[in-house]
Amino acid sequence: MEFENILIEKNDRIATVTINRPTKLNALNKATIKELNQAFTDLQSDAEVRAIVVVGSGEKAFVAGADISEFADFDDEQGASLAATGHELLFNFIENFSKPVIAAVNGFALGGGLELAMACHFRIASENAKMGLPEVTLGVIPGYGGTQRLPQLVGKGKAMEMILTAAMLTAEEAKTWGLVNHVVPQSELLGLARSLAAKIANNSPVAVAKAIETVNAGFDKDTDGFMSEIRAFGYCFGTEDFKEGTTAFLEKRKPEFTGK
Numbered sequence: 001m002e003f004e005n006i007l008i009e010k011n012d013r014i015a016t017v018t019i020n021r022p023t024k025l026n027a028l029n030k031a032t033i034k035e036l037n038q039a040f041t042d043l044q045s046d047a048e049v050r051a052i053v054v055v056g057s058g059e060k061a062f063v064a065g066a067d068i069s070e071f072a073d074f075d076d077e078q079g080a081s082l083a084a085t086g087h088e089l090l091f092n093f094i095e096n097f098s099k100p101v102i103a104a105v106n107g108f109a110l111g112g113g114l115e116l117a118m119a120c121h122f123r124i125a126s127e128n129a130k131m132g133l134p135e136v137t138l139g140v141i142p143g144y145g146g147t148q149r150l151p152q153l154v155g156k157g158k159a160m161e162m163i164l165t166a167a168m169l170t171a172e173e174a175k176t177w178g179l180v181n182h183v184v185p186q187s188e189l190l191g192l193a194r195s196l197a198a199k200i201a202n203n204s205p206v207a208v209a210k211a212i213e214t215v216n217a218g219f220d221k222d223t224d225g226f227m228s229e230i231r232a233f234g235y236c237f238g239t240e241d242f243k244e245g246t247t248a249f250l251e252k253r254k255p256e257f258t259g260k
């Protein structure tokens with residue numbers, strides 16, 4: 001399928017999804033969110049793809065937020081619906097995606113942009129990246145999961161400071177705070193993202209999916225994370241990947257996982 005606002009590139013079992021509205025600093029409008037939903041739906045069923053990297057086009061921005069021009073005249077109901085649709089189509093969808101999604105934060109990640117990065121399974125950043133949730137400067141709060149995911153990543157006090165002051169963190173500060181895992185020069189960012197993705201792609205897709213599901217379960221108030229772990233652990237024993245992984249270890253060879 002042809003997309004207008006995003007680019008998809010597939011190489012060596014890794015898909016790179018580029019948000020491609022550089023003149024608007026890759027701001028997330030409705031069309032882009034829909035296209036991302038479609039792209040991720042396609043990647044889900046593409047057996048050749050084992051890991052996904054999300055990045056913004058250009059050298060300035062990952063994503064500079066939700067597209068402010070689209071919601072400036074919304075009323076309260078339209079606002080709530082905007083948030084709910086975004087959660088469903090993109091942010092919760094990515095968080096619960098069964099293939100690993102790495103955010104390569106290559107510049108400004110503000111508002112919905114940081115929320116997109118936080119919905120990914122982990123984040124790396126380039127030295128020039130700046131991250132923040134500036135919504136209160138617009139008279140609104142983060143609506144794509146930021147009030148929930150930021151405290152999970154950096155702790156409640158730091159999240160409160162970021163959300164209430166609307167201040168931006170530098171990449172190094174974001175690393176110190178635990179928001180990103182690595183910081184590298186911009187020219188090395190995609191290389192690092194893809195090498196991390198490649199390491200994951202060598203592992204059992206079934207186990208990787210179950211690990212994502214189980215880590216997420218611990219953050220779901222209605223789910224017992226330990227019980228989820230026990231069930232998922234048991235499930236793995238019935239898979240071909242488990243037989244292959246343990247057999248390959250005993251035979252002193254590299255496993256060839258099929259994801260079954």
Ligand code: COA
Nearest residue numbers: 023024025027064065066067068069108110111112134135
């Ligand atoms: N929504 C819509 N358009 C946006 C946008 C957003 N979130 N962020 C940037 N843009 C657009 C600008 O309107 C501008 O478009 P124009 O050239 O047609 O006027 C273009 O992207 C370039 O942005 P500009 O503001 O000129 O770049 P800058 O280098 O001066 O500033 C930022 C960069 C990121 C500091 C600034 O763009 C900004 O504050 N953006 C909004 C961030 C925000 O509040 N996000 C949360 C939204 S909920």
